Amino acid sequence: MRITTNMIAFNAAHNLSIADKRTGSSLERLSSGYKVNSSKDNPVGAALSAKMRSQLRNLSKAVQSTADGVSVIETAESVLAETQSMVQRIRELCVQAASDTNTDNDRTSIMAEINQLRTEIDRVSNDTDFNTKKLLNGDLGRVAYTNKPDVDISYVSTDVAAGVYWLQVDNLATQAQYAGTVTGGESGALSINGVNVDILDSDSIDMIHKKIQNAADKSGITVTNNNGTFEYVSNRYGSKYGIEISCDNAALRASLGLNSDRIAEFGTDIDMYVITKNMTGDSIFPDSSVTECDGNTITVTANDGFEMRVDVGEQMNLAQGGLVTINVTDFGAMTVQVGPNEGQEVIIDIPRVDCSMMGLDNILAYTSRGADSAITTCDEAISYISEVRSRIGAYQNRMEHTQTSLDATVEAMTSSLSRIVDTDMAEEMTIYTTQNVISQAATAMLAQANQLGDKVLQLLQ
Numbered sequence: 001m002r003i004t005t006n007m008i009a010f011n012a013a014h015n016l017s018i019a020d021k022r023t024g025s026s027l028e029r030l031s032s033g034y035k036v037n038s039s040k041d042n043p044v045g046a047a048l049s050a051k052m053r054s055q056l057r058n059l060s061k062a063v064q065s066t067a068d069g070v071s072v073i074e075t076a077e078s079v080l081a082e083t084q085s086m087v088q089r090i091r092e093l094c095v096q097a098a099s100d101t102n103t104d105n106d107r108t109s110i111m112a113e114i115n116q117l118r119t120e121i122d123r124v125s126n127d128t129d130f131n132t133k134k135l136l137n138g139d140l141g142r143v144a145y146t147n148k149p150d151v152d153i154s155y156v157s158t159d160v161a162a163g164v165y166w167l168q169v170d171n172l173a174t175q176a177q178y179a180g181t182v183t184g185g186e187s188g189a190l191s192i193n194g195v196n197v198d199i200l201d202s203d204s205i206d207m208i209h210k211k212i213q214n215a216a217d218k219s220g221i222t223v224t225n226n227n228g229t230f231e232y233v234s235n236r237y238g239s240k241y242g243i244e245i246s247c248d249n250a251a252l253r254a255s256l257g258l259n260s261d262r263i264a265e266f267g268t269d270i271d272m273y274v275i276t277k278n279m280t281g282d283s284i285f286p287d288s289s290v291t292e293c294d295g296n297t298i299t300v301t302a303n304d305g306f307e308m309r310v311d312v313g314e315q316m317n318l319a320q321g322g323l324v325t326i327n328v329t330d331f332g333a334m335t336v337q338v339g340p341n342e343g344q345e346v347i348i349d350i351p352r353v354d355c356s357m358m359g360l361d362n363i364l365a366y367t368s369r370g371a372d373s374a375i376t377t378c379d380e381a382i383s384y385i386s387e388v389r390s391r392i393g394a395y396q397n398r399m400e401h402t403q404t405s406l407d408a409t410v411e412a413m414t415s416s417l418s419r420i421v422d423t424d425m426a427e428e429m430t431i432y433t434t435q436n437v438i439s440q441a442a443t444a445m446l447a448q449a450n451q452l453g454d455k456v457l458q459l460l461q
Helices: 007-032 043-097 104-127 205-217 250-256 368-421 425-450 454-460
Strands: 144-146 151-156 163-171 175-181 188-192 195-199 221-226 229-237 242-246 262-266 271-275 290-294 297-301 307-312 323-328 334-337 345-348
Touching: 007 425, 043 104, 043 334, 043 345, 043 368, 144 151, 151 323, 163 307, 175 242, 175 262, 188 205, 188 250, 195 205, 205 221, 205 229, 229 242, 271 290, 307 323, 345 368
Parallel strands: none
Antiparallel strands: 144 323, 151 307, 163 271, 163 323, 175 229, 188 195, 188 242, 221 229, 242 262, 290 297, 297 307, 334 345
16 A cells, blocks of 8 residues: 555546536536537537628628618609609690690690699609619619710610620701791781791781790790891701691781791701621621611610610711710619628619600690690600619519528528537536536545545554
């Protein structure tokens, strides 16, 4: 028997230390609720849980970003719904004005309401925003630019691929014009674009000009008195807009400088063509491109939803060449991050929605003919708004599905992370109880081992 080294006590102390460590680890897991409190607990699990926690935090931000994107679309959609209602009201007023049962004063009142509605449409287009970002004024449309300062790309559909497109302008649109020398001194009636004018033989040339101009204002014509020569000019460009003057009184016609009882002068549309092949044979505009010209506005459509609208300024200098280079980019539209990683995004492209874009600023319902023409304009505007609403509705449906998918991913990943790092309290309590009993037993045995030296004293007595 040895008294300097008590190996039995050492062994008991060692086992007690192990039991204490295990009991301490179990207590740490029970008190924190995590079974991975440091990398030593589970090196692989610690690394995996760190990545999963980062992914979960990023997913939460993606969910929030997606919800914000849906809110943007809902804001734009609610305003567009009201805009469509206003256009529908304008159409109803035009249908009412198209009937000749209305007096001139009735149509003037109708136009007053139409003007107010157009002002409101433009106001909501310019003022609707989300977090200070304008939604309907074109700021969220894709950026497209040209090599000509007087050429503007006002609309590009989502099916127009980014790249370079060319078109050739040979002649710009023109305005309808007419001129005649006025002497006065005759009585009678004439009609200017459907608006009646009564002339008296006592009217001065200035009075005649005032009467004719008042009628011309209601039909989109400007009349200038140039030393007795009345110069009529249509305010709008293109073949749809003209100057039509009717007068059955030959003497009155002569006094007003009208060379016919039926004068009909119309402008011309822009003369241009798109280039579908470049010098290397690569396709630019699709081969199926169809071009429609309205004044100086060019609309190019093709299969598969391709549509581009080009507005050419009246001051474009053709002497410097009529080749227009159009660069369509993927920039400008709103990017919504819908995932935790690079490239996981949705591009929201909302074109401009105002009276100019929809042609509503051309409505003149002072005559039955003008009101009848405006009905078609309203139909086209309603169709345009419906197309925009359909586009953003598709965005909304996609993003709501994305949001649902993200929520499901967060739930599944949270469950996976829980299995890695969360303590199973029932199991851990069992382990703790076992280690606690072992620790108590080791303590008792260490006490017994420490008393073994007392037996040596009995030998020394």
